[in-house]
Amino acid sequence: MEVAVLKYPAVRNYVAGQFVEDAGARTLEVFCPLTGAVISTVPLSGGAALDQAVQAAQAAFPAWSATPIKERVQIFYRYKVLLERDMQALAELVREENGKTLDEARAEVEKAVELTEFACSMPQLIQGEFLEVSKGVEARVERKPLGVVASIAPFNFPNMVPHWTIPNALVLGNCMILKPSEVVPLSAGRIAELLKEAGLPDGVLNIVHGDREIVEAICDHPGIEAVSFVGSTRIAKVVYRRATSNLKRCVALGGAKNHLMVLPDAHPDMTASNVAASMSGCAGQRCMAGSTMVGVGQVDHIVQKLVEEARKIVPGQSLGSVISREAKERIEGYITEAEQAGARVLLDGRNAVVPGQEDGYYVGPTVVDYVTPDMRIAQEEVFGPVLAILRTNTLDEALAIENANPYGNAAAVFTQSGSMARYVMDHASAGMIGVNIGVPVPREPFSFGGWNESKFGACDITGKSSIEFWTQLKKTTTKWNPESRVNWMS
Numbered sequence: 001m002e003v004a005v006l007k008y009p010a011v012r013n014y015v016a017g018q019f020v021e022d023a024g025a026r027t028l029e030v031f032c033p034l035t036g037a038v039i040s041t042v043p044l045s046g047g048a049a050l051d052q053a054v055q056a057a058q059a060a061f062p063a064w065s066a067t068p069i070k071e072r073v074q075i076f077y078r079y080k081v082l083l084e085r086d087m088q089a090l091a092e093l094v095r096e097e098n099g100k101t102l103d104e105a106r107a108e109v110e111k112a113v114e115l116t117e118f119a120c121s122m123p124q125l126i127q128g129e130f131l132e133v134s135k136g137v138e139a140r141v142e143r144k145p146l147g148v149v150a151s152i153a154p155f156n157f158p159n160m161v162p163h164w165t166i167p168n169a170l171v172l173g174n175c176m177i178l179k180p181s182e183v184v185p186l187s188a189g190r191i192a193e194l195l196k197e198a199g200l201p202d203g204v205l206n207i208v209h210g211d212r213e214i215v216e217a218i219c220d221h222p223g224i225e226a227v228s229f230v231g232s233t234r235i236a237k238v239v240y241r242r243a244t245s246n247l248k249r250c251v252a253l254g255g256a257k258n259h260l261m262v263l264p265d266a267h268p269d270m271t272a273s274n275v276a277a278s279m280s281g282c283a284g285q286r287c288m289a290g291s292t293m294v295g296v297g298q299v300d301h302i303v304q305k306l307v308e309e310a311r312k313i314v315p316g317q318s319l320g321s322v323i324s325r326e327a328k329e330r331i332e333g334y335i336t337e338a339e340q341a342g343a344r345v346l347l348d349g350r351n352a353v354v355p356g357q358e359d360g361y362y363v364g365p366t367v368v369d370y371v372t373p374d375m376r377i378a379q380e381e382v383f384g385p386v387l388a389i390l391r392t393n394t395l396d397e398a399l400a401i402e403n404a405n406p407y408g409n410a411a412a413v414f415t416q417s418g419s420m421a422r423y424v425m426d427h428a429s430a431g432m433i434g435v436n437i438g439v440p441v442p443r444e445p446f447s448f449g450g451w452n453e454s455k456f457g458a459c460d461i462t463g464k465s466s467i468e469f470w471t472q473l474k475k476t477t478t479k480w481n482p483e484s485r486v487n488w489m490s
């Protein structure tokens with residue numbers, strides 16, 4: 001039988017600075033969602049492969065954690081330059097495995113650069129504390145790394161989400177096991193290669209590929225001190241419960257249902273283009289996507305402009321594909337169900353076909369008006385380029401809808417009234433709020449993280465808050481006063 005040659009060689013794990021085959025592992029095909037073609041395969045490793053990676057990380061930890069932080073960051077200064085050097089190739093790889101547009105893929109790598117820059121500023125942020133607490137007695141507090149930590153990533157940002165954790169955790173002295181999404185496993189290998197080129201010692205970053213089995217093994221492994229997770233709420237809960245029941249630190253980011261509240265005084269053009277971009281960027285496969293608009297009062301003029309804006313978004317050009325055939329079917333199912341329940345489909349992206357990419361998984365931009373709160377499209381994360389519009393008479397009704405949804409990643413308000421904006425800032429139940437901004441991602445040094453069922457665990461995953469997550473405090477009290485009667489309380 002003829003064996004097809006795939007575009008990319010079979011993906012391998014990365015342990016102690018080497019790509020290693022996991023011969024016994026189950027394997028999965030990797031698809032390019034733009035074309036539906038199989039482009040590689042990925043191993044679905046288990047506990048034995050994880051053991052090797054943890055041993056490599058443990059072996060690297062003493063020397064890495066003892067390296068002064070000012071030396072550790074030098075590697076990441078070099079790495080930032082390498083990311084910029086390879087920006088185009090990294091973006092093309094993201095596009096190929098994830099299906100987003102090249103501009104979106106580039107933006108993802110640019111964000112990885114910014115995350116790396118932040119990690120380079122770490123020496124300025126983590127100075128300890130020191131005080132002479134009584135005569136000749138000194139107390140000092142230092143931040144120390146945890147040891148071996150793990151980072152589990154989703155499919156929607158194959159390059160950026162690993163950079164939410166790798167630069168900060170490593171600069172702070174930890175060694176890491178990265179578990180990329182098995183759906184988009186290609187970018188991680190390039191990240192590892194570039195870090196090695198920048199001078200990262202072997203074993204500081206290791207990669208194991210896999211699915212549920214390896215994630216459960218990570219949560220159970222006694223050699224892993226902390227687990228970060230980004231993915232759906234259903235799995236975030238599983239991971240948070242399992243990792244913490246094994247007495248590990250855990251921060252687990254989940255899904256989202258972000259509400260964009262649009263008031264009649266909102267600037268029509270700016271609001272229309274912002275809302276259209278928020279719902280359709282990365283084909284709606286963003287935890288920050290504004291998937292629900294709540295029109296407060298008479299906003300028909302804005303809805304009309306919004307539909308005009310959304311109509312300009314063309315699948316295969318300014319709109320990428322969704323991740324899989326199942327995702328396309330699921331997304332289209334939400335639209336059909338809402339339509340059957342009485343909602344009005346103002347712009348219909350079902351059955352989108354891109355010439356030359358007929359087997360790609362495309363959903364066109366979709367706007368569904370007069371959605372009611374009881375519909376599934378209003379309640380669940382659709383994760384496609386679909387905007388559900390609900391209508392209310394008052395801002396309090398809009399906020400009640402926003403507050404009632406179990407998620408709490410982001411919320412936004414579009415208005416020209418400062419007091420209305422302030423009211424939403426005070427009353428929306430979400431971790432990240434936008435005022436006239438549809439995708440209110442906090443940029444470094446501010447941290448990223450939602451509320452409610454969009455995040456489990458005390459810390460955010462990036463920015464200053466992540467320092468708390470990736471380190472522990474060592475408190476030392478010293479006495480240099482030779483008088484024997486003097487004790488630490490003197």
Ligand code: NAD
Nearest residue numbers: 153154155180181211212215231232235253254255256287
């Ligand atoms: P997912 O939950 O299916 O997968 C995430 C990770 O969990 C993957 O590495 C996967 O291998 C692993 N996994 C899958 N099933 C598992 C199981 N049964 N047990 C243990 N591990 C399992 O998420 P996804 O589809 O890759 O990503 C999309 C989701 O991620 C969306 O819900 C999106 O909102 C969310 N997301 C959230 C944020 C955020 O910051 N809150 C950011 C990006 C993505």
